[in-house]
Amino acid sequence: QVQLVESGGGLVQAGGSLRLSCATSGRIFSTYAMGWFRQAPGKEREFVAATRWTGVSYADSVKGRFTISRDNAKNTVDLQMNSLKPEDTAVYYCAVDQDPPLVALTTKWYEYDYWGQGTQVTVSS
Helix, strand or coil: CCEEEEECCEEEECCCCEEEEEEEECCCCCCCEEEEEEECCCCCCEEEEEEECCEEEECCCCCCCEEEEEECCCCEEEEEECCCCHHHCEEEEEEEECCCCCCCCCCCHHHCCEECCCEEEEEEC
16 A cells, blocks of 8 residues: 655745755666646646656646755655745645556546545645
8 A cells, every 4th residue: 555645845936946846765667757736715626746657747737936846765855846826826736656667657537546634735825
């Protein structure tokens, strides 16, 4: 059974930075996709960033500001968030997609198989 635990959320002023971390337990292959999604109150869950052995993908809204990184030896994935904006305020979730290696990296939340409990990020103006 795969379990994910996020950490690193908090309150930060606009323009500031936060680093989210996702620790995992269970069997996760390096070919699995690992990603970050977020959900603001009253809004749908949206893609932020994801990575697997074929590459990396970012939502347009975070390109140039967020960086996803993965440590396959530790089965962890981090999200470095810089130049934060109030519209980045949301609960951030870590997720794993266990599709076979040749499947393209997906940005659709419903295609991910395992989820963490989420961590709150609040950016004040």
